[in-house]
Amino acid sequence: MLLPKFEFHEPGSIKEALELKKKLGSTARLLAGGTDLLVHLKKKIITTDHIISLQRIESLARITAQPDFVEIGACATMAAISGTPVIKEKFSALKSGVDNIGTHLIRNRATLGGNVCNASPAGDSLPALLIYKALVLLESLDGKREMPIEEFFKGPGKTDMKADEILTGFRLPTPPAHSGAHYIQLGKRKSSEINVVNVASFLEFDPKTKIILNARIALGSVAATPIRSLKAEALLKGKIAEETSFYEAGEKARFEDCKPIDDFRGSAAYRRAMVGVLTKRTLTTAFELAGR
Amino acid sequence: MKKIIHLTINELDHEIAVEPNKTLADLLRYDLKLTGTKKGCDTGDCGACTVIMNGDPVNSCLVLAVQANGSRIETVEGLSTDEGIHPIQKAFVEKGAIQCGYCTPGMIMSTKSLLDKNPNPNEQEIREGISGNLCRCTGYTKIFEAIESLRS
C-alpha cells in the first residue's frame, strides 16, 4: 500500500511547528507516532500534501512528575508512559489503558496526544484521562490554554483543538490519599484489539467510614465520545463503598448514562449490559487497590 | 522532493536520498535489498516487518524513512556474526519454532528486544513480548519454548 506524495517538515520547536501549521493550514497534518495517521493515509481514508512531524521537539515527549500533578507530553509514547514509575504507582488506570493499545510494537510509537486527537469513542487511554480529571494543554502562536478533557471531545474523530493550535500535553492532578482507580476493556481477543466496551472508575472515600466522597466513572464505546457516567457518580456519592453500591452504580450507568449503538463489533444491547458489569467491576477493584 | 537521511543499519552507516512517503520497511526491502524484513499487511497489524529502532521493536511499515533519520536500526540480517547464527536463531531452529518462516524475522527481532531488556522473562512477559507478531502456522507453542530456552 502506498502513501500519497507529501512534503515532510520537521520543526525543532513548538513555535516553529505552530508557524508551519499556520502557513500550511488544512493542507498539512501533524505526525506524532504515525500509527493512526500513516494507516489512514495508506487506506485512503484521508490524504494530505504536507506532514509536520513533531518528533524532533523533545519537550513534547517529556513526562514530568511534580508533587501535585504529573505532566505528560503529547508525544510521549504509550510504552514510555507505561514504564514511568509515577504512572504505575499513582495513575494505574491510565497504565492499564495505554497497555491495551494495539500491540507491544505499536506502543513503542503511538503517543498519548495521537490517541486523544484520534478521538475514537473506544480509545483505550481516554476513560482513564477522564476519571483522573486530566487537563488538555494547547498552544497557539497567541498563547496557551487548558481545558478539561471531557469537554475536549466533540464527536468521533472531532476535538476542540483549533486549526492554529497544537496539543502539547496533559496535566493530571495527583489523586488524593484514600482513592483508587481501575480500567477494564472488553474485546474478543487479548491483543491488537478494538474495544467493544471500556470503562474506568475512580473512587475517593473516607478511610474510617468507607463513605464515598467522590466517584468518577468514564464509559468508552457507548456514545459519540468517551463520557462520564454522571448519574451513576451521583448515586455513589455519600454511599458506603461496598458491593451493593457498586452494583447499583453499574445498573444506573447501564440504563441511564450511555447511548450505545449497534455496529459490526457488537450490539447496543450487549454494550449496555457490559457497561453494568464493567462499572461494577472497576469500582470494586478501584476500592481494593485503594486499600493497599 | 527527496531528503538525505543517515541511518546506521546493522552497524553500517548509510547516507540515502529518500522520498518522504517511503516507509522504513520499503527502504530496507527494496532500496537496500535487506529482504529479511517482511511485509504481511503494511498497516501495523501483523508484525512481520518488525525491526529494532534505537533499541525498541517497531512496525517498520509505520515508520517513515525520514522519521528514522539519525537512528540505529537492527534487522534480522544483522544478528548472525562471524561465529555463526545468533543464539535466538539457533533456538528457533532447534525448537521447531519456524514453519513457513514469514513471521520469523519479525518474531526474532521482537524476541531479541525482549531478551535484551529482560533476560529472564516469565511466561506472561514472553507472551506480551511477542504479542504484536502474528503467526498463523505454529500456534506460538514452540516459539514460547524457544524463548524459554534462552532465559539466562
Place this chain on the structure above:
Amino acid sequence: MKEFDIISTRANRIDTPDKATGRAVFVDDISRPGMLYGALLQSPHAHAKILSIDTSKAEKLKGVKAVITSKDAGSIKYGVSPARYDETVFAIDRVRYVGDEIAAVAADSLDIALAAVDLIKVEYEILPAVLTIEEAMKDGAPLLHEGSPKNLCAEVHQEFGNVEEGLKNSDIIITTKMKNKRQDGAFIEMQGCIAEFDNLGVLTLTSSTQVPHYVQRTVAMVLGMDVGKVRVIKPYVGAGFGIKAAANPMELACCILARKTKKPVKMNYTRDQVFMLARARHQFSHTITTGAKKDGTLMAIKHECWLDGGAYTSFGIATVYYTGSLLGGPYKLDNMSYDGYRVYNNKPACGAQRGHGAVIARAAFEQQLDMIAEKIGMDPLELRIKNMMETGDTTCNDLNMSSFGMSECIEAVRKGSGWDHKKGKMPKGKGIGMACGFFVSGAGYPIYRSDTWHGTVIVKLTEDGGTALVYTASAEIGQGSDTAFAMIAAETLGIPLENVRLASGDTDMGVDLGAYSSRQTLMTGHATKDAAEHAKRQVLEVLAEQLKVPVENMDIRNGFIEFKGAAPDFSGLRTRYIKEHRGWIDNPASEKLTFKEASRIAFLERGSIVGTGKYKPHDLGGKFKGAAVGTSPAYGCSAQVAEVTVDMETGQVTIDKITDAHDCGKAINLTSVEGQMQGSVSMGIGEAMHEEVIFDKQGRVLNHDLAEYKIVTSMDMPHVEAIVVESDEPNGPYGAKEVGEGAIMPTIPAILNAVYDAAGVRLNELPLTPERVYNAIQEYKEKNKIK
C-alpha cells in the same frame, strides 16, 4: 537396535536456518532486471453489467507499458474443477462480486500502475445484488451463471443404508442446526507472483502457491500455451491453508501482462485484496438428525447442509461433497444420508481451507454426541469409544480405515487432560469437553479427471559420490514437507540427512499435485521412497558386480555399506577412489566401505545414477456419484480435550488448555508433527472464538485487515499438550499418513462441549463471541428462572 536412523527423530528442518536468518527467498523478495509492476482494476460493485471500458487515459500515462482487459485475456473459462469452470480472467459483460477483476496495468513503478488503474473508466449498470442464500434462491432473483437456475451451484443427494429404518429403530433422536461464518486464510504472506517470458517464448511464473502443477496447467490452458512451455516455480511460501491451492486471477493477469510487455512483471495482493479474493472456508448451515439406541449405539445420520458459495465455484464443488462424506466416520454407522446445496451469490467465492468442508459438520455432530451421552447418562468419552471404528473397518460410504489409532488417541487425551478426575467435578464457570475427528491423507483422485501419477520424484546421486539430490515438484509451504522428503530419502538410501540436498516446487522437476488434502507426506513421501530405493538398488547392483556379493546380502546404513556375514575385500574399490582424489586430506579410511565410495564407483561404471519414483493410489471408493470425494489411501485421526473458563457475566470464554492426540501413522519428523497439531489447534480456536468475515449491505468486506479479522495472538493461545500416536499405516511410506488437516477437526466441538460443561449452554452458531455466549446464558437463565 534402533528401528530407524533418520525418520522418527527431531532433526532440525533443512529450510529453517535460512528462514531464521532472513536468507530464505519469498516471491516479493525477488527482483528481475527490467521488471514492471502490475496492478488490478477490481469491481467496486457486487453486481453490475459492464457497459464500456475506456482504457485510453490509462494507456497514455507516462510509465505505463500495458493495459489489458478481457480483450487481451480472452474468454477461456477456468476454475478448480473442470466440471465447474465458471471464471474468466477478466469480467466480460458483468461483474459478480466486489473485487471481480476487470483489467490490469503494467507500469514502471507500482505508483504509476495504481494511478493508471484509477484512470480506467468503466461504465456500469448496477444490477440488484443477492448477498445471502435466501436472496439468491428467491423467485425473480438475478441469475449469476447460465445453467444454474435458482443460483444453485451444486446439489448433492446421497444415501447409504436406510436412514428411515435406522431412525425408526432409534431410541433417541436429536436434531440440531449449526452455522459458522466465512473464514479467511489469514496467512501472513499475501499472494504475489512474477511472470517472465524468455526469448524462446517460455513462460516462467514464480508464485506464492501451494500447487505449482495445477497453476501450470491453468496458465497453459488460459493463455493457450503448450504446458511444456510453462514453468511454475514456487519459492518459499508464507503458508496457504488451502486458499493458495488454485490459480488466482492475479497470476493469470500477470502472465498476460508479461506476454504483452515482453518484460518481467511482478504483482502482489495487498492485505485487503486478500480478503476480497477470499477462496477460504465457506459459511455452512447444517441441519443434522442423529438417531441412537439407548445403549449409545449410533443408528443413523440424516444431514442437510447449505453452503454460502459466493460468485464462483472455485473449490466449492469438492467442498459440498466433503461436507457430507466425512461424517461417515470415525464411528461405526450403517445409515447416512446427505443433501448438500451450494448456492451462488454476489460475495467473493469461497474455496478450501484446512479441513475443507468437514470442519463445521464435525463440530455439529460431535456436539450432538455429547447431547446423546447426556440423555442416556453416559460419559461422552465412553460413548465415542463404544461406537469407534477399528482398523480395517470401512464406512457406509466406502472409506476404508487401513490404520486407525483412535482408541489410543482417546486414551492419550483422557490421561493427558486428567479427564476422569475433572469431568463432572469442575468448579462453576469451568468446564471440560472432548471431541474426535478424522481426515483424508490425500484426495484419492486428482482435481481433473486423469490417470496421472499424483507425485513423481527424482533422486540423483552426485557423480563424485556421497550426496543425494532430491527433486520434487511438491510444495513446501511451511508444513515441513521438504524436510520430510529429505529424511525419507536419507532413511531409504541409508545415508546421513546432511548428505541429502533437496529442491522442490518447480514444475520442471516432475508432477506433483501439491499441498492440499493433506497428501504430500503419504503420496510424495511414497514417490520419494520409491526413487531413493531405485537409486540405492543401482548402487548395490554395481557393488554386486564389483564385489561378487548378491544384492540381498548388502545394505546401506548411516553412510556405510553393510554386508551380511563377513565383509568382502573392497580394497580395490577404495584404491580406485583414492587414486582419483590425490590431494584430498580426508580420503576414506574407515573399516567399512562408504556410500561415498560406492556411489562414485557406481557412476564410473554406469554413468549418472538417477532413481525415479512415482505414486498414485489404487482405485478407491464406491461407484456412486461423488464417491471420489472423501476417498483416500489412509485417514489421520485425532481426539482433543478442551478446558475452558466462562465468565458468566460477560460471556468471555478463556481456553485454559487443549490436550491433543493425533494418529499420524508414523511421525517422519516428530517436531514437525507437533507443530502442525499446535497450528491446527490455533486455527480451530480462532474459528471457534473470534474469526468471521463480515460484509456490509453492499457486499463489501468490512473487516478487511488483521486488526478486525481476529486470528489467535500469543496472548490468546492456551497451553497445548500435543501427543503423537503412531498406528503404522500400511499404505503410507514407513507407515506415515497425515496430520496437517485432521488435527483441526476436534478443536471446535471440544470447545463447544467444554463451554456447555462450564456454563450449561449449547451454542449452535460460531464464532463464540462474548456477546453470543452472553446472550445464550441470559436465555438459559430466563428459561430456568435463574437470576
